[in-house]
Amino acid sequence: xxxxxxxxxxxxxxxxxxxxxxxxxxxxxxxxxxxxxxxxxxxxxxxxxxxxxxxxxxxxxxxxxxxxxxxxxxxxxxxxxxxxxxxxxxxxxxxxxxxxxxxxxxxxxxxxxxxxxxxxxxxxxxxxxxxxxxxxxxxxxxxxxxxxxxxxxxxxxxxxxxxxxxxxxxxxxxxxxxxxxxxxxxxxxxxxxxxxxxxxxxxxxxxxxxxxxxxxxxxxxxxxxxxx
Amino acid sequence: xxxxxxxxxxxxxxxxxxxxxxxxxxxxxxxxxxxxxxxxxxxxxxxxxxxxxxxxxxxxxxxxxxxxxxxxxxxxxxxxxxxxxxxxxxxxxxxxxxxxxxxxxxxxxxxxxxxxxxxxxxxxxxxxxxxxxxxxxxxxxxxxxxxxxxxxxxxxxxxxxxxxxxxxxxxxxxxxxxxxxxxxxxxxxxxxxxxxxxxxxxxxxxxxxxxxxxxxxxxxxxxxxxxxxxxxxxxxxxxxxxxxxxxxxxxxxxxxxxxxxxxxxxxxxxxxxxxxxxxxxxxx
Numbered sequence: 001x002x003x004x005x006x007x008x009x010x011x012x013x014x015x016x017x018x019x020x021x022x023x024x025x026x027x028x029x030x031x032x033x034x035x036x037x038x039x040x041x042x043x044x045x046x047x048x049x050x051x052x053x054x055x056x057x058x059x060x061x062x063x064x065x066x067x068x069x070x071x072x073x074x075x076x077x078x079x080x081x082x083x084x085x086x087x088x089x090x091x092x093x094x095x096x097x098x099x100x101x102x103x104x105x106x107x108x109x110x111x112x113x114x115x116x117x118x119x120x121x122x123x124x125x126x127x128x129x130x131x132x133x134x135x136x137x138x139x140x141x142x143x144x145x146x147x148x149x150x151x152x153x154x155x156x157x158x159x160x161x162x163x164x165x166x167x168x169x170x171x172x173x174x175x176x177x178x179x180x181x182x183x184x185x186x187x188x189x190x191x192x193x194x195x196x197x198x199x200x201x202x203x204x205x206x207x208x209x210x211x212x213x214x215x216x217x218x219x220x221x222x223x224x225x226x227x228x
Numbered sequence: 229x230x231x232x233x234x235x236x237x238x239x240x241x242x243x244x245x246x247x248x249x250x251x252x253x254x255x256x257x258x259x260x261x262x263x264x265x266x267x268x269x270x271x272x273x274x275x276x277x278x279x280x281x282x283x284x285x286x287x288x289x290x291x292x293x294x295x296x297x298x299x300x301x302x303x304x305x306x307x308x309x310x311x312x313x314x315x316x317x318x319x320x321x322x323x324x325x326x327x328x329x330x331x332x333x334x335x336x337x338x339x340x341x342x343x344x345x346x347x348x349x350x351x352x353x354x355x356x357x358x359x360x361x362x363x364x365x366x367x368x369x370x371x372x373x374x375x376x377x378x379x380x381x382x383x384x385x386x387x388x389x390x391x392x393x394x395x396x397x398x399x400x401x402x403x404x405x406x407x408x409x410x411x412x413x414x415x416x417x418x419x420x421x422x423x424x425x426x427x428x429x430x431x432x433x434x435x436x437x438x439x440x441x442x443x444x445x446x447x448x449x450x451x452x453x454x455x456x457x458x459x460x461x462x463x464x465x466x467x468x469x470x471x472x473x474x475x476x477x478x479x480x481x482x483x484x485x486x487x488x489x490x491x492x493x494x495x496x497x498x499x500x501x502x503x504x505x506x507x508x509x510x511x512x
Contacts, residue, residue: 085336086343093475097456143478177475184478188458188471192351196488199468200481 021148021161021209022121026129026220028136034112036137040129043163044119047126049133053109061108066101068108073126076115091126094177094187098131100140109139120164121149123175123189128213135221144180145187146213148206149173152194158202160209174202178210180217247453254441261290261447266490268432268445271498273390273505275398283399287391290447291381293325296391298373300401302413305361305368313360313368317345319375319388326380326448344472345375345388348461352429352469355396359424363406367413371399382447385459385472389431390498397506399423429469430498432491433459439477444490458484460491464499 022043031037034050054067061068071092073084095111111133113126124147131145151162151170159166167173172192179186185203194202242249253259263269269290278284281297305312319341321329329335334342349355360369373395375388400420404413435446436456446454456476461469468488473479479487 082339082343082346085339089336089340090474093457095475097476097478174471179478182478182480184480185473185484186478187475188473190351190468190471191347193353193463193467193469195467196485199471199488200485203481203484 019158019160019205021212022163024128024213024216026132026216028132028220028224034133034137036133036135036139038129038132038136039116040125040132042121042125042128042161044117045121045125046116047122047129048114048116049126049129050112051109051130051133051137051139052112053137053139054104054107055110057106057108062106065105067099067104069096069099069101069111070108071095071111071113071130073113074115076118087123087126090123090187090189091130094127094145095130095134097186098141098143098145098179099134100142103140118164120162120167121147121175123147124149124161124177127177127187132217132220135217142181144214144217145177146180146210146217147175147177147187148209148213149175150202150206152192152198152202156198158198158205160205172198174199174206176203176206178207180214183207183210246449250437250450250453254437254443259443259450263445265441266444268494268497269447271390271501273394273501275394275505275509281395282401283395283397285391285394285398287387287394289383289387289390289445291379292377292383292387293379294375294377294384294387294391296373296375296388296395298371298395298399300399301370301372302362302367302404303370305365309357310365311361312357314370315346315349315355315357315360315373316370317349317373317375317392318342319345319377319384321377321380321384325377328380340474341385341388344385344459344470345373345392348389348429348431348470349392352427352461352463354393354425354427354429354463355423356426362404362413367404367406369401369404380448382449382451383433383445386431386433386445389429389461390502393425393428393430394502394505396423397425397502398509427463427465428495428499428502429461429463430491430495431459431461431470432487432494433457434487434490436477436479442483442486458487460487462488462491462495464495466492 024042027039036051039048071088073088127147151159152172153170172194175189177187272288274286278297282300283298286295321338323329323331403416403419434442435454458473
């Protein structure tokens with residue numbers, strides 16, 4: 001860790017630190033009953049996911065040509081409200097685009113996410129853990145996806161992977177889901193107002209950060225299935 | 229059942245193979261109802277139709293019909309923000325508008341739409357919540373915005389935003405004073421004033437077809453066949469309030485920029501329509 005003089009370097013140091021993801025980690029297959037499970041930790045934000053499927057589906061919900069995907073997000077405290085429903089919709093539509101649901105018609109795939117601790121970037125942590133759980137369950141996917149959040153503060157600086165405190169102090173928070181094949185934006189959820197230039201800049205920063213997450217996916221799968 | 233005068237397709241094409249039917253049109257860069265890929269349906273706006281509400285608006289976007297009614301009530305301000313009022317939007321998708329909705333508690337689409345509207349109001353800062361405060365810590369306005377869909381033919385988010393914006397501009401709240409001695413609120417129904425709307429957010433929704441073609445303002449049939457959906461909300465200063473893309477096909481940066489550009493032109497169209505309607509209301 002290089003120490004820079006407080007006046008000139010401090011801004012540059014903070015600038016560099018803001019463009020890095022917090023320390024993240026993952027644990028797979030931690031629950032015994034679901035077909036796949038994962039827990040993803042980003043800094044202090046922790047989400048545990050259990051995935052059941054392909055399993056039986058109620059006749060009223062079944063789809064003749066694809067699997068019906070259901071997402072349930074449970075907040076840490078209280079009953080799920082409208083905000084959780086909105087997040088469930090984001091996660092469900094992203095998973096539907098990534099999973100090959102056409103391979104399992106008339107079945108259901110259920111994802112249950114439990115928020116253990118929320119210290120900012122919750123939606124991206126949910127997306128990352130959902131992807132790892134789907135991999136753990138062995139579901140066929142056309143691409144992997146990862147979630148990255150960035151915040152634009154009052155000075156116009158873009159902070160990557162903000163904590164809850166940074167999110168509160170910023171004027172806009174943007175969450176993107178990036179796919180692994182072409183590194184394009186699969187999902188976008190924004191809060192606050194921003195200009196078009198800031199939007200494109202955030203996407204570029206998030207796409208770069210996604211590289212390290214995809215590398216982490218590769219490493220963890222490699223470590224899990226290697227013979228050593 | 230919609231019969232368009234331009235094409236009389238045999239029923240099996242529209243029912244058994246809807247995707248092929250739509251693809252035939254998209255190859256010629258147009259859609260079954262005759263619109264271009266970037267063309268919105270005819271937008272009709274009617275303000276002040278509900279006399280019992282403080283503000284109301286009815287919007288028709290092609291066949292999609294949305295009505296918004298705003299009622300103001302008095303309440304104590306929130307403990308963590310004693311100088312702000314409340315704005316409570318609620319989107320209702322009753323079984324009346326489409327066979328896909330069943331009676332009972334609001335489904336996921338209605339709840340997600342309500343959250344979307346709440347986010348747009350907050351992100352765009354179209355209305356300062358401080359304006360709704362009557363007396364700090366004691367009394368403030370609560371604006372209940374009820375948005376009901378009467379006919380679901382796709383693209384309800386755009387229509388809801390227009391209806392909300394128009395009815396907000398139509399709202400007239402009476403003057404309220406807190407009586408020093410009794411501590412009760414005194415409402416003067418004779419003196420009414422409009423809300424101070426500073427920003428005008430307008431939404432433009434797009435559906436992604438076959439992972440590549442972007443069509444604007446999808447109808448219900450096009451929504452069912454699309455592989456992705458994106459809504460861009462932009463205000464008149466070209467600031468993005470929301471880029472709402474709930475999953476679906478990945479989009480490249482160029483396509484995202486196309487959506488933003490189209491949303492900017494849409495904002496100008498809708499603001500012009502809104503000004504025309506407000507002027508005609510004032511003339512009365």
